[in-house]
Amino acid sequence: MSFDLERLRAETPGVSARIHLNNAGAGLMPAPVLDAMIGYLRREAEIGGYEAAAENAARLDGVYDSVASLIGASRDEIALTENATVAWQMAFYALPFRPGDRILTARAEYAANYVAFLQVAKRTGVKIEVIPDDADGVLDPQALERMIDDRVRLIAITWVPTNGGLVNPAAAVGRIARAHGIPYLLDACQAIGQMPVDVRSLGCDMLSATGRKFLRGPRGTGFLYVRRELMHQLEPPMIDHFGAPWVALDRYELRPDARRFETWENNYAARLGLGVAIDYAHAIGIEVIMERCLSLASQLRDALAGISGVKIHDLGSRPAAIVTFTVSGFEADAVKAFLAAAAINVSTSKPSSTLLDATARALPSVVRASPHYYNSEAEILRLAAMVHSLVHGT
Incomplete structure (x- = not known):
């Protein structure tokens, strides 16, 4: 199986109705x-x-x-x-x-x-x-x-x-x-x-x-x-x-x-x-999947980093496809709800799930977006655009 994004999305029923960026929670099952x-x-x-x-x-x-x-x-x-x-x-x-x-x-x-x-x-x-x-x-x-x-x-x-x-x-x-x-x-x-x-x-x-x-x-x-x-x-x-x-x-x-x-x-x-x-x-190929996931996650981090009031909390020199961030003035659950209203699935990660790390870094609840290989670049940009509109009230 070669990497054919159009075919892979056609075999993923869930993408027709929502942008699913909660694969670290549960990925969309293929047909x-x-x-x-x-x-x-x-x-x-x-x-x-x-x-x-x-x-x-x-x-x-x-x-x-x-x-x-x-x-x-x-x-x-x-x-x-x-x-x-x-x-x-x-x-x-x-x-x-x-x-x-x-x-x-x-x-x-x-x-x-x-x-x-x-x-x-x-x-x-x-x-x-x-x-x-x-x-x-x-x-x-x-x-x-x-x-x-x-x-x-x-x-x-x-x-x-x-x-x-x-x-x-x-x-x-x-x-x-x-x-x-x-x-x-x-x-x-x-x-x-x-x-x-x-x-x-x-x-x-x-x-x-x-x-x-x-x-x-x-x-x-x-x-x-x-x-x-x-x-x-x-x-x-x-x-x-x-x-x-x-x-x-x-x-x-x-x-x-x-x-x-x-x-x-x-x-x-x-x-x-x-x-x-x-x-x-x-x-599909696990190496192919990894490179695609890393690419989409990197694109998302870059897009979010350009929005004032957004802070990214990921660690390491080559982070995986889990992107965590906060939006100044908004609780993580409020950001999640705002995105859900726009048919975008993300999750939140509360301090209690990783209490040692959250305490050491004084982390609040964070928004967690986790792209997968079947996500499109347009979906990544849509998430960033919605966060931008939340911050700037547009």
């Missing part, structure tokens, strides 16, 4: 994803849920291959989950922690992850420590190296945070973690689908991601990667008879693959849609 899910649900209605699953067994099983290919893993290292938070939690809570252990994380860590750190600290006495940033506001690998000692039990960071275009040096962190034999958990929710992801190059032991954002899959989908060598040392925090078959009256056996982190029941239509979304992205 093949929608068709696959509706077709599957129709079969469930026609012949029964179990029967539809049996009929589509090969396609459903192929989703593991699609995910593995997307991130450079093996299929036995992949678990499919109902969302990225569950994926992350299944990995994190499977790790053993003791009093005195240290968890190292990023300043821009996501709230769902950080409250889990706090809970484990409350339960076990572990210490949570934040890796310093460099002058550009990016996690500093040299500072991380200086923090390493034999009490570090886990390094867990968010690659691309929810509140801006910052891209943390995930691979550099991986090299340090691997050199010291420290488990490394990477939250790739905002990276997956907008940039290449290769778990071997990243050096992560565990990676969690969602299907609903830049992958353009359905909501209620996610996946977990666990490196095979570590996986065999971990027992999931919760199990059922799928992840741990009951083999004797007094004994269960964990599955030998990452599906030990799954449970028996799931949304098969959504799972199938996730696989189609991944295959759709593969057909």
